[in-house]
Amino acid sequence: MLTKWLKEVGRGKRGARDLSYEEAKDAAELILGGKATPAQIGAFFIAERIKMESVEELEAFVHVCRAHAFRAPIQKGMDCSGPYDGRKKSFFATFPTAFVLAAAGLPVTLHGSGSLPPKWGLTLQDLLLEAGIDANHASREKLVETAQATGVLYVPAEKWCPPLGELRSIRVELGMRTVLNTAEKLVDYSHSPYLLFGVFHNTVFERMAKLSERLGYERALIVQGMEGSEDLYIERPTRTYYVQNGQASMQIIDPDTYGLETLPPEVEWTAAAQIEAAEALLRGDGHLAFTNQVLLNSAVRLHLAGKADSIEQGLYLSKGLLDDGEPLALYTKWKELLR
The missing domain is CATH 3.40.1030.10 (Nucleoside phosphorylase/phosphoribosyltransferase catalytic domain)
Structure with missing residues (x-):
C-alpha cells in the first residue's frame, strides 16, 4: 500500500525522510501501475513537493516510467x-x-x-x-x-x-x-x-x-x-x-x-x-x-x-x-x- 511510504515522506518538515531507491521504486510502481487511490497519489505528490525529491527518488520514478513506456533505439542522437x-x-x-x-x-x-x-x-x-x-x-x-x-x-x-x-x-x-x-x-x-x-x-x-x-x-x-x-x-x-x-x-x-x-x-x-x-x-x-x-x-x-x-x-x-x-x-x- 502506498500509505506505508506516504507516512515516511509526509511526516512534516522535520520528520519526513527521503525514500531509498527501492522504496521509491515501490511507491512509483503503485502510482504508475494504478494500485493506489487518487487521494493517496495526490497526498504523496504534495508530500514529496514539500520535502523535495531526492536523486534516488527521481531516479526510481524515471525507471518506472521507462518500464511502462514504449522505448526503442530508434535513432542515436x-x-x-x-x-x-x-x-x-x-x-x-x-x-x-x-x-x-x-x-x-x-x-x-x-x-x-x-x-x-x-x-x-x-x-x-x-x-x-x-x-x-x-x-x-x-x-x-x-x-x-x-x-x-x-x-x-x-x-x-x-x-x-x-x-x-x-x-x-x-x-x-x-x-x-x-x-x-x-x-x-x-x-x-x-x-x-x-x-x-x-x-x-x-x-x-x-x-x-x-x-x-x-x-x-x-x-x-x-x-x-x-x-x-x-x-x-x-x-x-x-x-x-x-x-x-x-x-x-x-x-x-x-x-x-x-x-x-x-x-x-x-x-x-x-x-x-x-x-x-x-x-x-x-x-x-x-x-x-x-x-x-x-x-x-x-x-x-x-x-x-x-x-x-x-x-x-x-x-x-x-x-x-x-x-x-x-x-x-x-x-x-x-x-x-x-x-
Missing part, C-alpha cells in the same frame, strides 16, 4: 527535454533548432503532451496542431518512419507512456509541480546518448547533474533556460552544467562572446505566432533575434554531441545549413509525412 507545462513568454527555439541539427546529421527526439500545471503554457503539441499535425492520433509506426526519413522524432508522451495520461486528471486537480514534472522529461524514448535538459532554478543543477549521470547518458547539458526550458537566452548569458564521465562543471554561455547578443521583440505568443516565427527563420527571413537564438542553440548542441569541435565551428556549420535551406527542406518533408 539528442533528447531535448523541455518543460511539459509549456511556455508563455518565449520563442520555442528548440523546434526549428531540431531541423538544423538533423540537417547536420544529429538526430533529435522531441516529446511532450497537452499543457500541464503549474504554468499552463503553450506546448510542442500546440505548435504541431497549428502546423496541421495531430501527433496524438498518429500511429507509432508513422512517427518512427518520419523520424527515420528526417532525423526528427516527436513522441506524444501520454500515448507512448500511458500512465502519464492516466495520472493527468490528478495533476490538473493539484495544479502544482509533482515528481512527474521531472520524471516525464527523462523517459528517453529513443535511447539517446546525449541529453539536453531545461531547469528553472539553479538550485537543482547539482541534483540534475547527478541524476543524468546515474541514468547513463554519455554527455548531458543542464540548462537554466528561457522559462525553465532547454533553450539558451540570446539577450543575455545562460547558466549551464556540463556533465560527462561523472564530472559536472558550470559553464556560462554568453551570446555576446560570439557576436550574437540580440534583444528579442515583444510578442504575444500563440501557437500560430510560434509556427510563423519558426518557419520564417527557416526560410531565411525571420527576426534576427530568433535566427541568432537558433544558431547559438544549434551550435552548442552540435558541440555537446561531438558534431562540432567548438561552439564557433558549430555556428559556422549551422549558418551554412540555414543559408543552403537544408533545415527548411527537412521540416517541409517532416510536415508532409505527418499530415
